[in-house]
Amino acid sequence: MSTVVERISKKFGETTALSSIDLTIEKGEFVAILGPSGCGKTTLLRLLAGFEKPSAGSITMNDELIATHSQTVPPEKRNIGMVFQSFALWPHLKVKEQIQFPIQHHRYVPETLKKNSGERVREMLELVGLSKYGERMPSELSGGQKQRVAIARALAPQPALLLMDEPLSSLDAELRMDLRKEIQTIHRFTKTSIVYVTHDQGEALAMADKIVVMKDGQIEQIGSPEEIFLRPETMFVAKFVGKANILRGSWTQHFFKPEGETSVVWENKSVSTEMRNDGLFPVRPEQLVVRKSGCGLQGIVRNVMFQGKEIHYSIEVNGNLINVHTNSFHRYHVDEKVVVDFKLESDLPVYSEPLVGI
Structure with a gap:
């Protein structure tokens, strides 16, 4: 009952x-x-x-x-x-x-x-x-x-x-x-x-x-x-559960253009209607990738924390800090100029089992 x-x-x-x-x-x-x-x-x-x-x-x-x-x-x-x-x-x-x-x-x-x-x-x-x-x-x-x-x-x-x-x-x-x-x-x-x-x-x-x-x-x-982790319905849930970065910009259907950017467009189909209407894009740290150059958000590394299998970066982009979690195969250093990009949806993990141990 x-x-x-x-x-x-x-x-x-x-x-x-x-x-x-x-x-x-x-x-x-x-x-x-x-x-x-x-x-x-x-x-x-x-x-x-x-x-x-x-x-x-x-x-x-x-x-x-x-x-x-x-x-x-x-x-x-x-x-x-x-x-x-x-x-x-x-x-x-x-x-x-x-x-x-x-x-x-x-x-x-x-x-x-x-x-x-x-x-x-x-x-x-x-x-x-x-x-x-x-x-x-x-x-x-x-x-x-x-x-x-x-x-x-x-x-x-x-x-x-x-x-x-x-x-x-x-x-x-x-x-x-x-x-x-x-x-x-x-x-x-x-x-x-x-x-x-x-x-x-x-x-x-x-x-x-x-x-x-x-x-x-x-x-x-x-x-x-x-559902809570991958498809948060509000900004609070995105930040509290997924520790997401909340980026501002504009949506055209499932395509997001970050604020102040002309050439960067990211696709994501799981963002709630409420957040799209508010021009918000919740991006978890593991959904981002750091590169030395190329297409993406131009930023400067402000903090680096080695976590064994991962490295946690805080990267300043247009005056705001964005958190990025990447593998430890390549390391960037404080004050280094980098590019932050969103991983293609095909590259993101698909969770068919409960997210045990997160």
């Missing part, structure tokens, strides 16, 4: 945190809520959890109305699980007891699961790779192990919806990459609906079936990772 958010708004005094949000979370779907700090993503998660009451609109879960401006079902009476950024493990309970607690006390747990709680605990520990850690206390675990316990605890009572509030943000980079893969595996195995709040574009692109990009309490765009 699905969770449906209809025209949800939330105000704190005179401040509007959310404005008329519509969102459907299908059964088994992994939805990432992506946006910068203060965009309203955590407020939306708290409304789904029951920690806040909406100022307007409604939330329906499994055909049951659970929240309106006048009444709301409390968190303990919703069929949800929650994973927090801070782990939130009970310091006095062993790992296996952490997982067993919601099985015994969650109101939606099937009776057969309660009767076989020991087996369910063993199953959850195996799922998160902690089969040998059931007798340990939280103080004896690493950060990554604590988060695995938190995930196992949230999944143990078989919730209809799992809410995850930036669960990897307090972990180091390598561990975050490992847990991304584990969360994906767990999702495929359990088929639980997940709402995952993050400000990390890489996490959202790597794990989600659907991404909801938010800004200033409103939804900017909803789509698959490929």
Whole structure:
């Protein structure tokens, strides 16, 4: 069954945190809520959890109305699980007891699961790779192990919806990459609906079936990772997710002429109508190429960052900085004059699989 958010708004005094949000979370779907700090993503998660009451609109879960401006079902009476950024493990309970607690006390747990709680605990520990850690206390675990316990605890009572509030943000980079893969595996195995709040574009692109990009309490765009990354509908989505350069100029059908240029014309068929109408062209750094000479935008290299397989350039063109990511086979230097050109669409990568690991 699905969770449906209809025209949800939330105000704190005179401040509007959310404005008329519509969102459907299908059964088994992994939805990432992506946006910068203060965009309203955590407020939306708290409304789904029951920690806040909406100022307007409604939330329906499994055909049951659970929240309106006048009444709301409390968190303990919703069929949800929650994973927090801070782990939130009970310091006095062993790992296996952490997982067993919601099985015994969650109101939606099937009776057969309660009767076989020991087996369910063993199953959850195996799922998160902690089969040998059931007798340990939280103080004896690493950060990554604590988060695995938190995930196992949230999944143990078989919730209809799992809410995850930036669960990897307090972990180091390598561990975050490992847990991304584990969360994906767990999702495929359990088929639980997940709402995952993050400000990390890489996490959202790597794990989600659907991404909801938010800004200033409103939804900017909803789509698959490929749609959000390759076909942004607004300037904000282009810059926040794809780290795109926003070039100004004029469009004639699918052909773009940069502002102030007479001989440079670039073709692109994936730019939204809204951005074409505004004379904008979002160009991701990897869509550009740097040459010593030839046709393109004349510029001067202002910054060079070697990144192993790539080199990241900041190039000044007509007083504006353009970011370009190229391979490391040929290197340009600071203050060197170069030409920046757009790659032919036939040379751009075609993503037929989810953009895992970006």
